[in-house]
Amino acid sequence: xxxxxxxxxxxxxxxxxxxxxxxxxxxxxxxxxxxxxxxxxxxxxxxxxxxxxxxxxxxxxxxxxxxxxxxxxxxxxxxxxxxxxxxxxxxxxxxxxxxxxxxxxxxxxxxxxxxxxxxxxxxxxxxxxxxxxxxxxxxxxxxxxxxxxxxxxxxxxxxxxxxxxxxxxxxxxxxxxxxxxxxxxxxxxxxxxxxxxxxxxxxxxxxxxxxxxxxxxxxxxxxxxxxxxxxxxxxxxxxxxxxxxxxxxxxxxxxxxxxxxxxxxxxxxxxxxxxxxxxxxxxxxxxxxxxxxxxxxxxxxxxxxxxxxxxxxxxxxxxxxxxx
Numbered sequence: 001x002x003x004x005x006x007x008x009x010x011x012x013x014x015x016x017x018x019x020x021x022x023x024x025x026x027x028x029x030x031x032x033x034x035x036x037x038x039x040x041x042x043x044x045x046x047x048x049x050x051x052x053x054x055x056x057x058x059x060x061x062x063x064x065x066x067x068x069x070x071x072x073x074x075x076x077x078x079x080x081x082x083x084x085x086x087x088x089x090x091x092x093x094x095x096x097x098x099x100x101x102x103x104x105x106x107x108x109x110x111x112x113x114x115x116x117x118x119x120x121x122x123x124x125x126x127x128x129x130x131x132x133x134x135x136x137x138x139x140x141x142x143x144x145x146x147x148x149x150x151x152x153x154x155x156x157x158x159x160x161x162x163x164x165x166x167x168x169x170x171x172x173x174x175x176x177x178x179x180x181x182x183x184x185x186x187x188x189x190x191x192x193x194x195x196x197x198x199x200x201x202x203x204x205x206x207x208x209x210x211x212x213x214x215x216x217x218x219x220x221x222x223x224x225x226x227x228x229x230x231x232x233x234x235x236x237x238x239x240x241x242x243x244x245x246x247x248x249x250x251x252x253x254x255x256x257x258x259x260x261x262x263x264x265x266x267x268x269x270x271x272x273x274x275x276x277x278x279x280x281x282x283x284x285x286x287x288x289x290x291x292x293x294x295x296x297x298x299x300x301x302x303x304x305x306x307x308x309x310x311x312x313x314x315x316x317x318x319x320x321x322x323x324x
Contacts, residue, residue, distance in 0.1 A: 002131050003027040004143050010038045014076060015128040016102035019121050021112040022132030026171035028111055031130050036078060039107050045072040052084030052110070060086065060094040067098065067106045080109045084121075091119040099126045137272040140164035140171065144178050148190060151182045155190040162195040168202045169270055203229065207242045208276070211250070214292075215283035219322050226318070236310035237303060240317050244296045250281035251289040295320040 001009060003024075009015075020031045040047055048066050055063060063081060071077035086095060102108070110121065122129035135143070141160040148155045163181070167173040177199045181190050184198060201209075206225050213222040229239055249267055253274065256263050264274045281289065296317055303313040 001129070002135075002139065003031055004139065004146065006031055006034055006130055009128075010034060014039050014107050016104070016106070017099060017108045017110070017127045019110045019112065019127050019129045020132055021110075021115060021122060021129065022134070023114060024132050024134045024171050025113075026175060027132035027135075028113070031132055032080070032109055032111055035107065035109055039076040040078045041074040041076075042072065043078075046074050046077045048077075048079050050079070050081045050084075052081045052112075055081075055084070056086075057090060058094065060090060064095065064098040067108055068103055069106075071105055075105070077106045078109065079106060080111065082111050084110050084112065085116040085118040086121075088119045091121075099124065102126065134270055135169060135171070136270055137161065137164045137169060140167075140169045140174055143171075144174060147178050148182050148185070152187060153182050153185040153190060154188070155181075155185070156192060158192045159190050159195045162192055163199055166195070166199045166201040166205055168205055168273070170202070173202070203232070203234065203242075207246050211243070211246050212280055214321050215280050217322065219318075222318070222322070226314075236314040237300065239314060240296055240300050240303075243317065243321070244293060244300065247289050247292045247296070250277060250284065251286065251293065253278045254281045254286055254289075292321060 003022075018031075018035055020028050022028060036043075036047075050063055050066070063079065067077075067079050069077060110127075112121075121127050141157065141164045144160040144163045145155055145157070148160075163174060163177055167177060180198060181194065184190070185194065206229055210222055210225040210229075213219070213225065226239060229242075230236070234242070252267065253263065256266075258266060260271070260274060264271060267274065267277070269277065284292075299308070299313045299317050299320070302308040303310060308316070
């Protein structure tokens with residue numbers, strides 16, 4: 001199940017074994033917190049934590065033994081194991097029987113930051129898998145909508161999508177911004193205008209908007225965003241370096257022979273961001289992208305060697321981008 005489905009699932013009662021796995025630290029932390037809140041009482045007596053990387057072979061029996069212990073004056077005992085990646089043979093020999101006949105008085109939480117070689121725990125019928133990988137735009141927007149609704153605040157789909165975009169689907173940031181919007185909109189409605197006013201646009205997203213202005217030949221928007229970045233801690237050299245990096249990503253997106261999945265991983269983007277990147281790259285064109293990258297590299301070199309001022313480098317960069 002997806003992280004956003006966990007809260008409703010917990011209302012149906014405890015599962016024996018939860019596998020919380022994925023690369024989004026916020027989702028992992030919140031999933032663990034929700035399970036413990038639902039079933040753990042007297043944690044000083046009924047909660048144990050194991051470092052899974054330290055348990056191999058027969059040592060896995062220590063985790064099984066801990067799970068078999070009865071809770072003290074509570075319905076459930078909770079065992080947490082971090083980064084557990086048993087081999088297929090270790091699973092079959094030391095864990096399979098215990099997992100498939102798990103004691104009803106214990107809840108086991110396995111928290112893995114990534115999938116690694118070894119047995120695929122999420123495919124085991126006795127394991128409840130909670131997908132905590134970075135979410136796409138639609139899922140993040142849905143989470144923002146549901147979270148505000150539960151707090152008594154209405155919001156538009158457009159507003160929630162803007163939150164996802166401005167935070168680059170980073171749930172740690174999204175959660176903070178949604179908390180702020182909920183406080184602001186108590187008993188009312190959050191609109192796209194509210195999000196524009198209250199939610200800080202991630203610098204990478206502003207760079208994305210800025211390069212989007214290049215594709216549209218919209219110099220006014222480009223300059224407005226550039227000036228905004230300069231007031232938020234970016235200097236001229238940082239803006240140029242960000243442009244170089246962004247144009248390189250655009251060029252890679254249309255010249256790479258990798259599959260979309262491999263390319264998204266290489267560029268550290270989700271599917272939505274990759275699709276938009278490819279769209280922008282095609283609008284600008286491969287040849288122009290190469291010209292931009294070469295000219296910006298040259299300007300950065302001139303600035304670092306003292307042959308041009310910071311203001312001069314940035315102004316020349318803008319001239320190169322908009323007037324080739």
